[in-house]
Amino acid sequence: MLDVRTAGEATRISFGGRLIDFSMLESLRDAVNEAARDSSTRALVLDCRSGGDDWTNMGEWPARLAHRHPKGSHGPGPLPEQDAIKALRGFMKPTLALMHGEVLGLAFDLACVCDIRLASTTARIGDPRIRQGRAAATGIAYLLPKLVGQSQAMRILLLGEILTAEEAKRIQLVHEVVDVDSFDSRAIELAEEIAKLPTRAWEIHKLQVLPQLDLPFDAAMVHSLGVRQTHVIEDRLEGMKAWRERRPPEFKGR
Numbered sequence: 153m154l155d156v157r158t159a160g161e162a163t164r165i166s167f168g169g170r171l172i173d174f175s176m177l178e179s180l181r182d183a184v185n186e187a188a189r190d191s192s193t194r195a196l197v198l199d200c201r202s203g204g205d206d207w208t209n210m211g212e213w214p215a216r217l218a219h220r221h222p223k224g225s226h227g228p229g230p231l232p233e234q235d236a237i238k239a240l241r242g243f244m245k246p247t248l249a250l251m252h253g254e255v256l257g258l259a260f261d262l263a264c265v266c267d268i269r270l271a272s273t274t275a276r277i278g279d280p281r282i283r284q285g286r287a288a289a290t291g292i293a294y295l296l297p298k299l300v301g302q303s304q305a306m307r308i309l310l311l312g313e314i315l316t317a318e319e320a321k322r323i324q325l326v327h328e329v330v331d332v333d334s335f336d337s338r339a340i341e342l343a344e345e346i347a348k349l350p351t352r353a354w355e356i357h358k359l360q361v362l363p364q365l366d367l368p369f370d371a372a373m374v375h376s377l378g379v380r381q382t383h384v385i386e387d388r389l390e391g392m393k394a395w396r397e398r399r400p401p402e403f404k405g406r
Contacts, residue, residue, distance in 0.1 A: 166199035204257025
C-alpha cells in the first residue's frame with residue numbers, strides 16, 4: 153500500500169521501494185487531491201523510490217474506469233497512470249520529489265511532474281521501458297523535453313539509459329544531489345523550508361508557468377495579466393511589512 157503521512161505543513165507520500173500498481177496509483181491520486189483541499193497542507197513530498205511498474209501484473213483494474221477497459225490483446229491504455237500524473241500536475245502547491253534508490257519508469261514520470269527534485273548520490277534514474285519493447289504514454293514524452301531539452305530527452309527515452317544522480321544534475325534534471333548519509337535530513341530541511349515560503353505566491357507562479365509553456369510570448373503576457381488580476385496573495389502584505397521592519401517574514405500560505 154501507499155504510505156501517506158502528514159508532518160507539520162507537508163504531506164509525504166511514499167511507494168516504499170515497491171513496484172507501483174493500480175491500487176497505489178489510485179491512492180496517490182486520492183492523496184494528492186485531499187492535500188489540495190486541505191488548507192493546512194503547504195507542500196507535498198513524493199518519495200519516488202521504486203523499481204517502476206510491473207506492466208504484466210498491475211493488479212485489479214479500477215472499478216471507476218471499468219467502462220474504459222477494452223477487451224482484446226491490445227489491453228487498456230494507461231488511464232490510472234495518467235490520472236495520478238495529472239493530479240500531481242494540477243496540484244498548485246509546492247511539490248518535492250525525493251529520488252533515492254531506483255527511480256525508474258513510472259516512478260521517473262511522477263518525479264518529473266514535480267516542481268523540485270532532490271537526489272541522493274546512490275540514486276539510479278531513468279526510463280528502461282524502451283528495452284522492454286514498451287512505449288511510455290504517461291506524459292513523459294511531453295514533460296521531459298521541457299525539463300532537459302529534446303536531445304537529452306531522446307537519449308533517456310530512446311536508449312533506456314540509467315543515469316547516476318550526478319549525471320542527472322549535469323543535464324539539469326535534478327536540482328540538488330546529497331550524500332546518502334545526509335539525504336533524509338536534507339529532505340526534511342528542504343521540505344520545511346519550502347512549506348514556510350509564501351506558497352500562495354508559489355501557486356500563482358505555477359498557474360503562469362505551466363499553461364504558458366506552449367503559448368507565444370504576447371499571449372503569455374496577457375495570460376499573466378489575467379492571473380494577476382484574478383488571484384490575491386495575502387502574504388504579499390506580510391512580505392512588504394517584514395522587508396520594512398528588516399525581519400524574516402512569517403508567511404501563512406494565503
